[in-house]
Amino acid sequence: MVHKVSLVAFLLLLLLPSSPSTATAVDPPYSCGPSSLSSQALAFCNTQLPPSQRAADLVSHLTLPEKISQLGDRAPAVPRLGVPAYEWWSEGLHGLSIWGRGIRFNGSVRAVTSFPQVIHTAAAFDARLWRRVGEAVGVEARALYNVGQANGLTIWSPNVNIFRDPRWGRGQETPGEDPATASAYAAAFVAGLQGGGSPATVTEASTLQASACCKHATAYDLDYWNKVARYSYDSKVTLQDLEDTYNPPFKSCVMEGKATCIMCGYNSINGVPACASSDLLTKQVRGEWGMKGYVASDCDAVATIRDAHRYTSSPEDTVAVAIKAGTDVNCGNYTQVHAMAAVQQGKLSEKDIDKALINLFAVRIRLGHFNGDPRSNDVYGHLGAADVCSPAHKSLALEAALDGIVLLKNDAGVLPLRPWLVSSLAVIGPNADNTGALHGNYFGPACDLTTPLQAIKSYINGSHLRFLAACDSPACTMAATGTAATIACSSDHVILFMGLSQKQEQEGLDRTTLLLPGEQQSLIVAVANAASLPVILVLLTGGPVDVTFAKNNPKIGAILWAGYPGQAGGLAIAKVIFGDHNPSGRLPVTWYPEEFTKIPMTDMRMRADPAIGYPGRSYRFYQGNPVYKFGYGLSYSSFSSRLFTSFSMTNAGGVSSDTSALAGITVRSTEEDGGVSYVVGEIGIERCNELVFPAMVEVENHGPMDGKQTVLMYLQWPTANGGRPARQLIGFRSQHLKVGEKANLKFDVSPCDHFSWVSETGEKVIDRGAHFLIVGDEELEISFGLTGLS
Ligand SMILES: *[C@@H]1O[C@H](CO)[C@@H](O)[C@H](O)[C@H]1NC(C)=O
Numbered sequence: 001m002v003h004k005v006s007l008v009a010f011l012l013l014l015l016l017p018s019s020p021s022t023a024t025a026v027d028p029p030y031s032c033g034p035s036s037l038s039s040q041a042l043a044f045c046n047t048q049l050p051p052s053q054r055a056a057d058l059v060s061h062l063t064l065p066e067k068i069s070q071l072g073d074r075a076p077a078v079p080r081l082g083v084p085a086y087e088w089w090s091e092g093l094h095g096l097s098i099w100g101r102g103i104r105f106n107g108s109v110r111a112v113t114s115f116p117q118v119i120h121t122a123a124a125f126d127a128r129l130w131r132r133v134g135e136a137v138g139v140e141a142r143a144l145y146n147v148g149q150a151n152g153l154t155i156w157s158p159n160v161n162i163f164r165d166p167r168w169g170r171g172q173e174t175p176g177e178d179p180a181t182a183s184a185y186a187a188a189f190v191a192g193l194q195g196g197g198s199p200a201t202v203t204e205a206s207t208l209q210a211s212a213c214c215k216h217a218t219a220y221d222l223d224y225w226n227k228v229a230r231y232s233y234d235s236k237v238t239l240q241d242l243e244d245t246y247n248p249p250f251k252s253c254v255m256e257g258k259a260t261c262i263m264c265g266y267n268s269i270n271g272v273p274a275c276a277s278s279d280l281l282t283k284q285v286r287g288e289w290g291m292k293g294y295v296a297s298d299c300d301a302v303a304t305i306r307d308a309h310r311y312t313s314s315p316e317d318t319v320a321v322a323i324k325a326g327t328d329v330n331c332g333n334y335t336q337v338h339a340m341a342a343v344q345q346g347k348l349s350e351k352d353i354d355k356a357l358i359n360l361f362a363v364r365i366r367l368g369h370f371n372g373d374p375r376s377n378d379v380y381g382h383l384g385a386a387d388v389c390s391p392a393h394k395s396l397a398l399e400a401a402l403d404g405i406v407l408l409k410n411d412a413g414v415l416p417l418r419p420w421l422v423s424s425l426a427v428i429g430p431n432a433d434n435t436g437a438l439h440g441n442y443f444g445p446a447c448d449l450t451t452p453l454q455a456i457k458s459y460i461n462g463s464h465l466r467f468l469a470a471c472d473s474p475a476c477t478m479a480a481t482g483t484a485a486t487i488a489c490s491s492d493h494v495i496l497f498m499g500l501s502q503k504q505e506q507e508g509l510d511r512t513t514l515l516l517p518g519e520q521q522s523l524i525v526a527v528a529n530a531a532s533l534p535v536i537l538v539l540l541t542g543g544p545v546d547v548t549f550a551k552n553n554p555k556i557g558a559i560l561w562a563g564y565p566g567q568a569g570g571l572a573i574a575k576v577i578f579g580d581h582n583p584s585g586r587l588p589v590t591w592y593p594e595e596f597t598k599i600p601m602t603d604m605r606m607r608a609d610p611a612i613g614y615p616g617r618s619y620r621f622y623q624g625n626p627v628y629k630f631g632y633g634l635s636y637s638s639f640s641s642r643l644f645t646s647f648s649m650t651n652a653g654g655v656s657s658d659t660s661a662l663a664g665i666t667v668r669s670t671e672e673d674g675g676v677s678y679v680v681g682e683i684g685i686e687r688c689n690e691l692v693f694p695a696m697v698e699v700e701n702h703g704p705m706d707g708k709q710t711v712l713m714y715l716q717w718p719t720a721n722g723g724r725p726a727r728q729l730i731g732f733r734s735q736h737l738k739v740g741e742k743a744n745l746k747f748d749v750s751p752c753d754h755f756s757w758v759s760e761t762g763e764k765v766i767d768r769g770a771h772f773l774i775v776g777d778e779e780l781e782i783s784f785g786l787t788g789l790s
């Protein structure tokens with residue numbers, strides 16, 4: 001996104017004299033409302049008709065210039081039909097945002113709930129939480145619309161690109177490296193934001209609370225690295241990687257979440273710019289996945305088809321290729337400026353334009369845009385200023401912040417600290433009192449912001465507390481190491497708040513190193529050496545950092561990762577440090593060692609290539625030793641997990657399990673299993689549904705503290721040959737347990753979805769024979785074979 005523009009706009013807003021808080025709704029007359037006599041008799045106002053039919057009628061009343069005017073994110077009004085102006089571009093990645101142009105924060109509502117950055121909320125591994133966050137963002141969007149501070153309800157979130165490379169500046173915006181996690185996140189967030197209950201019951205006629213947009217299709221995960229820019233980047237991806245890594249979150253977004261928009265990215269995929277790819281947008285997204293909605297371009301991504309990719313030679317060819325491929329609205333005015341000439345030159349037909357407009361207006365109709373006054377909407381009309389920063393949303397922001405914190409190290413029970421036993425505490429580091437480190441990017445003006453330092457002050461008497469930032473910013477080009485060491489030396493306990501900021505990782509900026517910036521590492525070591533007790537290190541980062549030095553240093557007793565934890569992040573961190581919350585987050589990305597940066601960021605291959613020393617990517621394929629693994633995270637309690645199934649050997653579906661075969665099963669080669677595979681497509685959906693079986697995990701909290709246990713269930717194949725992942729996450733659940741409490745968690749295992757892997761030709765296949773379900777150290781062998789198929 002071209003967010004510099006928005007930031008400038010935001011600064012200007014702050015300079016404006018504050019006006020009395022008068023809630024002015026969208027300017028009347030509302031289209032199709034009682035006072036809009038010109039339009040109420042037309043078919044597009046008839047709420048009994050399906051949205052696509054209403055949209056087609058509306059489009060049929062537009063002149064060609066009016067049609068073309070609607071093809072950019074800033075769509076002007078068509079007063080003679082009562083069509084109000086509309087802004088397609090709004091953002092709500094982890095709360096409504098100052099990025100985008102559809103939402104204003106200068107009326108009666110001046111602040112919105114700021115949830116943790118997505119990578120942090122992802123670490124909770126809790127789809128229900130993700131859905132509730134999406135829902136809260138949708139409620140706040142609708143509330144701002146109703147009070148007249150938004151002229152759009154199309155939110156260009158979530159970002160569900162796979163966090164393929166730890167250097168990616170926008171990895172923080174995503175749910176991490178795992179396609180199954182990202183797919184679950186996409187479905188949950190979209191369903192929450194769009195509203196309307198279970199997505200399974202959502203149809204192309206359902207009313208929308210707000211419209212979600214999954215971005216950036218597809219294989220977009222490089223911003224600016226080694227002079228390679230996203231605008232001209234060509235993602236060279238194999239069919240296998242596309243099918244089992246890059247595309248699943250988008251597919252889930254559409255098929256499970258019922259998203260009403262997909263955004264095409266700046267990049268090309270194997271030579272074809274995403275916004276010019278009819279294979280991607282028309283054949284796959286609309287055809288195979290069945291999206292009912294619209295395709296938006298990333299901002300100016302139609303122009304870059306020509307200007308950066310040199311894929312087309314004239315602006316007219318460019319807008320024609322984009323619209324014909326299936327890009328309905330361009331962010332920016334390039335299409336609005338050039339489409340008329342494209343029509344005159346015969347490169348684009350009015351029919352092509354109508355197709356795009358029907359997709360666009362059908363979404364506006366589902367948003368209730370042509371039903372008169374938005375406040376009279378019978379489902380969402382009641383939402384207003386009181387629904388923004390509501391107590392429920394604020395406590396959800398705290399809950400998300402708490403649940404995403406990951407305890408990476410806790411030697412000898414350094415944590416939690418008992419506040420009444422702390423006689424002196426030193427808080428050191430540039431991220432201790434830095435509100436920027438709570439936000440990450442794509443944020444809005446938050447209702448409240450509590451930094452870690454402020455929250456610690458609510459636990460520790462100020463006269464016992466000393467604070468030193470020690471570096472001017474996380475860049476830490478110079479550090480007050482001597483002073484920091486002196487303070488550490490004279491304090492009982494030391495907490496360091498270090499990590500990254502948007503100066504190291506952001507949109508348009510990828511990292512070149514995984515090490516902490518500047519003098520941070522030497523500062524941390526000096527402080528740890530000076531302190532009498534092992535110190536506590538809190539890392540505020542989006543992407544992973546190589547902190548091997550801290551992991552191995554006994555003077556660093558505890559390490560917490562707290563992402564960019566949102567408005568309540570400081571409080572959440574303090575609650576974890578002082579034992580008011582038992583951490584349960586798990587890393588949603590692999591933390592690689594610095595040597596990983598030797599491989600070019602432009603190598604999109606997930607699978608390792610040992611012949612040339614290419615180590616592979618993510619927990620599924622990386623063959624090196626990570627600093628911390630995907631899924632890693634400790635608790636203050638000790639939990640046990642026991643894995644079992646409850647079905648008999650003769651289960652009609654064709655799967656069998658040996659429930660006695662738990663730990664210590666040796667992995668067999670495919671040769672022993674006969675090397676037979678089934679093609680999932682040939683099994684058929686009905687049979688696939690019959691094959692689903694329950695796997696149970698009994699979890700128990702052995703104390704000493706109540707808390708959540710996060711259970712990740714993996715599938716492992718008998719071999720990792722042939723491009724099979726080393727393992728694949730197939731389910732996750734987070735369960736709160738009191739000390740001594742037990743619970744049985746049920747996971748539905750679908751052989752077609754979970755045992756299958758994608759072959760080099762992009763086909764989903766299931767091996768015959770042994771498969772292993774894995775939870776923690778527990779393994780359960782499941783044999784698979786189908787009767788009637790060989
Ligand atoms: C808020 O900002 C918008 C866009 O800059 C402006 O049109 C509007 O008048 C402002 N509203 C108030 C109440 O200041």
Ligand SMILES: *[C@@H]1O[C@H](CO)[C@@H](O)[C@H](O)[C@H]1NC(C)=O
Nearest residue numbers: 005332333334335336337338
């Ligand atoms: C299109 O947008 C560009 C960049 O924002 C602006 O400079 C130009 O004036 C706009 N053109 C028209 C015709 O609106």
Ligand SMILES: *[C@@H]1O[C@H](CO)[C@@H](O)[C@H](O)[C@H]1NC(C)=O
Nearest residue numbers: 457459460461462463464465
């Ligand atoms: C903080 O400690 C000082 C000195 O021990 C004491 O006088 C003061 O009452 C304490 N304040 C609070 C709020 O406990």
